[in-house]
Amino acid sequence: MEKVAVIGAGLAGSEAAYRLANEGIKVDLYEMRPKKMTPAHRTDKFAEIVCSNSFGSFEIGTGSGLLKQEMRLLGSLIMKVADRYKVPAGSALAVDREKFSQEITQILESHPNINIIREEVKEIPENYDYIIIATGPLTSESLSKEIQRLTGSEYLYFYDAIAPTVDAETVDYSKGFWGDRYGKGTGDYFNCVLTKQEYERFYEELINGEQVPLKDFEKAVYFEGCLPIEEIARRGKETLLYGPMKPVGLTDPKTGKRPYAVVQLRKENREGTLLSLVGFQTKLKYPEQKRIFRLIPALENATFVRLGSIHRNTFIQSQKVLLPTLQLKKKPNIFFAGQITGVEGYAASSATGILAGLNVARIIKGLNPVVPPKTTMLGGLINYITTPKEELQPMNPNFALLPELDIKIKDKRKRKEEKAKRAIQDMRKWLEQIKTVEVGGGFG
Numbered sequence: 226m227e228k229v230a231v232i233g234a235g236l237a238g239s240e241a242a243y244r245l246a247n248e249g250i251k252v253d254l255y256e257m258r259p260k261k262m263t264p265a266h267r268t269d270k271f272a273e274i275v276c277s278n279s280f281g282s283f284e285i286g287t288g289s290g291l292l293k294q295e296m297r298l299l300g301s302l303i304m305k306v307a308d309r310y311k312v313p314a315g316s317a318l319a320v321d322r323e324k325f326s327q328e329i330t331q332i333l334e335s336h337p338n339i340n341i342i343r344e345e346v347k348e349i350p351e352n353y354d355y356i357i358i359a360t361g362p363l364t365s366e367s368l369s370k371e372i373q374r375l376t377g378s379e380y381l382y383f384y385d386a387i388a389p390t391v392d393a394e395t396v397d398y399s400k401g402f403w404g405d406r407y408g409k410g411t412g413d414y415f416n417c418v419l420t421k422q423e424y425e426r427f428y429e430e431l432i433n434g435e436q437v438p439l440k441d442f443e444k445a446v447y448f449e450g451c452l453p454i455e456e457i458a459r460r461g462k463e464t465l466l467y468g469p470m471k472p473v474g475l476t477d478p479k480t481g482k483r484p485y486a487v488v489q490l491r492k493e494n495r496e497g498t499l500l501s502l503v504g505f506q507t508k509l510k511y512p513e514q515k516r517i518f519r520l521i522p523a524l525e526n527a528t529f530v531r532l533g534s535i536h537r538n539t540f541i542q543s544q545k546v547l548l549p550t551l552q553l554k555k556k557p558n559i560f561f562a563g564q565i566t567g568v569e570g571y572a573a574s575s576a577t578g579i580l581a582g583l584n585v586a587r588i589i590k591g592l593n594p595v596v597p598p599k600t601t602m603l604g605g606l607i608n609y610i611t612t613p614k615e616e617l618q619p620m621n622p623n624f625a626l627l628p629e630l631d632i633k634i635k636d637k638r639k640r641k642e643e644k645a646k647r648a649i650q651d652m653r654k655w656l657e658q659i660k661t662v663e664v665g666g667g668f669g
């Protein structure tokens with residue numbers, strides 16, 4: 226009988242182990258807590274949610290809402306328990322975190338096919354046929370070194386310095402121009418132009434914007450040369466004009482002159498539906514980011530699909546090392562799941578756990594591993610993290626990840642609704658096609 230290990234009983238590891246166990250496969254589930262705690266976890270419970278108790282919106286017209294609906298179709302343990310212990314929170318799915326983790330722990334501990342091992346995995350064990358690594362953003366140091374050995378050290382990142390990303394459709398292209406510095410490149414940057422007056426107003430708001438305080442274990446990040454934009458700004462009124470907002474090498478075709486300041490937007494995906502603000506990693510609070518970055522004229526009405534942050538976060542460069550089936554290219558019997566793959570947040574992390582578990586189960590049953598259609602939110606996310614690009618920055622579920630519809634719909638909300646309908650339909654169809662493995666399974 227094949228030996229299977231899941232490392233990490235967080236959100237992704239719990240989903241993966243549960244899926245495997247329900248397919249009749251025996252699993253060793255490793256969890257280092259409580260013997261060794263991460264800097265963020267507080268309990269010995271599985272699937273502990275470390276910060277907010279919200280899984281985000283449950284509205285199908287939001288990326289996170291759609292993903293959660295897909296997860297239900299996939300038989301997600303996390304969703305079933307979250308739905309059971311939800312607490313009122315408007316349009317968000319918030320849970321009673323203690324009851325939630327308690328129940329997940331109890332389900333996994335009492336499952337006849339799951340053997341719990343409360344130990345830190347320091348080396349990738351050799352005695353398993355299949356391993357799923359789901360150790361999350363705070364993977365222990367020894368295992369991180371092992372992962373570096375496996376993937377190549379340049380492919381494991383220890384923090385993310387995320388710049389905000391906007392929906393390309395919501396940028397006002399009349400307030401800037403496409404073009405690369407010194408005319409080099411292929412014109413992939415959109416330069417948002419600011420006059421002196423606009424820059425000065427932006428600068429004042431930026432340096433006075435409210436920041437998220439750094440956690441103790443995150444402080445080191447600051448000294449690794451990854452400065453938030455507001456920190457650069459605080460060094461002097463003109464510093465940004467020589468840094469991320471420098472206009473050198475750029476000529477505005479409308480005026481024939483160099484702009485006073487620019488903010489460059491760069492395509493985040495091949496389709497160009499997502500644009501990120503180059504060099505704008507930030508610790509500003511989310512509402513502050515929206516308020517302040519909308520002072521950039523081209524972004525006045527922009528929709529931010531992801532806001533900036535600087536976090537401790539261990540994640541691999543999946544676009545280089547992982548197959549869309551979540552298998553390591555170099556060693557396809559090793560799978561990665563959860564936030565360590567470069568997806569972001571509770572729901573997305575859990576969802577990749579289901580896929581990893583499903584794929585190990587399929588391989589053991591002599592079937593091919595599978596990937597959900599790109600038109601689904603899970604498929605869109607997997608496509609995003611595994612599509613070649615120079616650098617992967619973590620991504621949360623959002624509609625810009627999904628391909629356009631066959632028909633043009635002007636109204637944004639309607640368009641999202643149609644994309645969501647298509648996603649659910651395609652997920653159902655896909656599940657029908659791959660039915661050879663039972664979905665869902667014995668949950669009391």
Ligand SMILES: Cc1cc2nc3c(=O)[nH]c(=O)nc-3n(C[C@H](O)[C@H](O)[C@H](O)COP(=O)(O)OP(=O)(O)OC[C@H]3O[C@@H](n4cnc5c(N)ncnc54)[C@H](O)[C@@H]3O)c2cc1C
Binds near residue numbers: 234360364537
């Ligand atoms: C400080 C902080 C705040 C966050 N706030 C939010 C938020 O508000 N909303 C949100 O959606 N997301 C938030 N996140 C992200 C969130 O934690 C992840 O999206 C989610 O928990 C990831 O799930 P996971 O299963 O990949 O990892 P985790 O849930 O972290 O699970 C990984 C598990 O692996 C275990 N582990 C690690 N190393 C080893 C080892 N060597 N051997 C054995 N076990 C090991 C850990 O103890 C842990 O139980 C936050 C992250 C951090 C660090």
